[in-house]
Amino acid sequence: MANWLHDAQYSLVVFTLFIQATVGAFWVLLVSDFLKRRAPDKVQDAFTRIGTYILIPMTVIGLIFSTTHLGRPMYAWRALKHFETSWMSREIWATGAFFGLIALYTYLWYKRMEDGELRRLIGVVTGLVGAFAVLTQAMIYTIPGRPMWNHWSTLVLFVASVLILGPLAVATAYSFAWGRVIDLKDGEETVRRSHRRLGLTLLAGAVTYGVGLAARVGYLAAGAAAAGSAPGARGAAAVGAETVKTALWIGQGIMDQYGWLLNLQVLLGIGLPAVLAVALWWLHKRGASLKLCNGLIAAGLVLVLVGELAGRALFYLTGKPWF
């Protein structure tokens, strides 16, 4: 294993991204569930049902990777013990509960489809638990022990991953279902409508990600500049609260060292979703082939995931021990 991958906490990169993607995917499916509440739509129902297929596998992948960074993974269950003060313990509770609830929600789609009110009620609870799981993930890193992460941009970046990856994963599932499980003609309007909504969500996600990343880059750069402006050696000014500047200077140095990860993050994690949103709008306006749009979405998911992986790896790399 390459050293930098180990330092980048690749297990936690995959864990956090897959759980965030699942939360985003679940929100999309729940909104679909609510939107057709007053206007029943069997085709939309069929798509939403198929969309739920991806929830459990994505969470399972995330949960498996949550244990691979542990020194003693067989005792992972012990992490449930300290809910009172530990955000990590709260994260395990929330993620475990989220997993159980999406399993129940999926079950209700397949076995009790007629009971929409109960399913939506469970769905709202699941959506809130998912939101809490993302909050716990962000709070884990918002700690004075690692000043490079101790900033509001951590939460914003995590939410942006939810908004970008989840809808893309659902749209890709729809693409595969269309023409295979659902009739091409019956499903066309639903797929076109989902693309329009996907475009808006991707734009919102790209803006959120852009704001979060700009804030984070600015936070590290400002700290590094403050450390560098002290007389004497760069990185001086190190007494009491001043030491935070040294930490930020170290974080900035790592950001410079791994500039290629930052480039991938900006191009594929922010730029590509925005371009994809505009491309979908333009292609649908010109009545382009749905197969072309679906192909773009599937390719987009893969490339955006690469950008998100790069960005999350850089996030972990910058949180280096600093004293």
Added chain:
Amino acid sequence: MTTTQMGFHADMEKCIGCKCCEAACKDFYRMPPEIRWRKVRSFEMGEFPSALRVHLSLACNHCEDPACMKGCPVEAYTKRDKDGLVIHDPTACIGCQYCTWTCPYGVPQFDPEQGVVSKCNGCYQRIDEGLMPRCVESCLTGALTFGDVDQHAATQRQVVREAPGFPDPSITNASTRFAWPLKGPQPEHQMKVAPPKEGDHHG
């Protein structure tokens, strides 16, 4: 409720950077090569022509509000009521390494071989027997001492909560206290100094 808070006092004027404290600790607890519960950091202080070479011996700060204990998901950390020492139980640890992030002072260390974290426990078994921690006992110059934090003022030349490069002690109310070198910049001036580099003997 902790009645007495015990803690280390490190005098940078007296410390000569011999690392006997580090070695004594490692030897006593039979630690693997890469794990050091006590670390001596060396750095420069002040400016030419009156620059100083200073050494800072640090281990666990047995904080009054330990971030490691708060963040640990498995309750592997406890804080003793009678002396405030923060104890880590490796048998409870699952090796999540979260404490290595939450501790601002970089105290807990992960041992990949054992799959668990470990840290200085303040030699609590020795304390219970009325002995001093091994590092304190081994210090050649008396630079490192241990006792009731409130009593340091009566026995030490200077008692300061901050040291060069040492992260903000107010985050966790660290119990370690310091005395700065007599001739160098004094803490009240908040002088800018180069960050200490662990194990660096050449500036």
